[in-house]
Amino acid sequence: MNAVRFHEYGPPEALRFEQVPRPVAGAGEVLVRVRAAGVNPGDWQMRSGWAAEKFGLSLTLPFTPGYDLAGVVEAAGPGTERYRIGDRVFGMTATAGAYAEYAAVPASRLAPLPVELDDEQAAGVPMSAFTAWTAVHGQALLSPGQTALINGASGGVGHFAVQFAKLAGARVIAVTSGRNRAFADSLGADEVFDYTADDWAELEGAADAVIDTVGGERTDALVRSVRQGGTLVPVGWGQYSPALAETIGVRVQELLMAPFDADRLARIGERLASGDLRVEIGAAMRLAEAASAHALSESRRARGKIVLRTEA
Ligand SMILES: NC(=O)c1ccc[n+]([C@@H]2O[C@H](COP(=O)([O-])OP(=O)(O)OC[C@H]3O[C@@H](n4cnc5c(N)ncnc54)[C@H](OP(=O)(O)O)[C@@H]3O)[C@@H](O)[C@H]2O)c1
Missing domain, CATH: 3.40.50.720 (NAD(P)-binding Rossmann-like Domain)
Structure with missing residues (x-):
């Protein structure tokens, strides 16, 4: 499958669009065919090496960034009954890896994607x-x-x-x-x-x-x-x-990391579907353009969210 990875910490150009093996859904996970991935400042803070230095976080390289995603359930791992193949979902991976055509995600970190939302909008929401x-x-x-x-x-x-x-x-x-x-x-x-x-x-x-x-x-x-x-x-x-x-x-009251809550994500999805809430997608780019997406995010001038779509 296509994915974006970095092999060493560095500038946006450290991101490489390349072929990698497709992940397999483990126990409690579903394999999501990713339609769109959200870009967050944390993604480039990891890519640049800033997060490693600041938090002593050591990533296993090469590393596929991205937590937020929206897509379709392609397969379910053992013990996963919550979703059926073909269901539209959105949510957050547990250990990054969303900048890819497929991602294995704990079923507990996903919510059903309301029909009123498209994949790009949904990928801009969770984090x-x-x-x-x-x-x-x-x-x-x-x-x-x-x-x-x-x-x-x-x-x-x-x-x-x-x-x-x-x-x-x-x-x-x-x-x-x-x-x-x-x-x-x-x-x-x-x-x-x-x-x-x-x-x-x-x-x-x-x-x-x-x-x-x-x-x-x-x-x-x-x-x-x-x-x-x-x-x-x-x-x-x-x-x-x-x-x-x-x-x-x-x-x-400092806030570093908000806890994930699938029920809350589902409720946020309902509010977006009803029009009470909206997500602004300031830029939607192709997965292969991840370096430009990071440069835009890093400029701190983006409006709303930046998302990467996996299809051209
Ligand atoms: N994304 C997350 O879920 C998340 C989670 C935890 C922590 N954080 C942290 O929260 C921070 C913000 O994340 P984000 O995703 O919201 O960032 P972002 O989308 O990249 O923020 C970009 C926005 O910041 C505005 N901005 C830049 N400089 C400004 C200034 N001096 N005063 C007022 N507005 C300014 C820009 O508006 P103008 O062009 O009008 O200046 C632009 O619209 C980051 O440090 C991130 O690491 C984010």
Whole structure:
């Protein structure tokens, strides 16, 4: 089968489109004929060697990246009765490997794919939607009438976080660059703050909770935008001044990895099918173009999700 692998850590060009043996579904697994795979920053953080260095994670090379996928059940391993051959599914692999025509996935990490969603849309959902859902409900604990500030509102996690915060009844301030203003409006944001032009001082104490999917230089301004007693949820690895957070009385609830939950994914699928929630596919490319997809993701300019389709 065709797959994308890297044989050594390096730039996007380290990704090679090549022929590899098709995996076999083990006990409790199904073999998914992958129609589309989602691209997440974690994929290039692994490919570049950054994750290995940061977390002492040692990958067995060559390595096929990718966790999010959507496709069709091709075969079921022993003890797997939940899905039938031909069922459309989406979900997350346990140990990467989604950038390929087939992937063996624990049946417990899949959900039925509603007919209203196409494969590309579905592949853009799992990891980002879980992360956003957990940030809103597990960490920020948003309740109706509260104000949430979402930094990076136009990104994979951010565009779901805006929508989940609105569904939770919160007022949402979306932080994006000017070119994403209309997109943030379309997601239901009540206010859009253009970080390239607007004055951060205006946001001081503005939010009950800040969900930060960006980190970087402006972390002090983000801490100041939380009201006293409010919550800052860093998604990723921003550097925050604990002294400043303590002075203002901000609770910092870091979110590194949202737990997988197949029932939640099924419910998210239902919300997408009903139109309560949407996924923005900013770029859909061929599997063979994985290096370009990584370069785009790494540029931090992608809108919504990037997906790779396995068929031309
Ligand atoms: N994807 C996941 O499921 C997941 C899971 C766990 C952790 N994380 C971490 O969460 C972070 C975000 O992931 P993601 O998938 O949402 O990233 P992403 O989709 O690559 O984010 C891209 C977006 O970030 C915005 N952005 C870039 N610089 C910004 C700035 N200074 N201020 C405000 N917005 C800015 C861009 O909008 P503009 O062009 O308008 O600037 C762009 O739309 C990453 O560090 C990732 O490692 C992600």
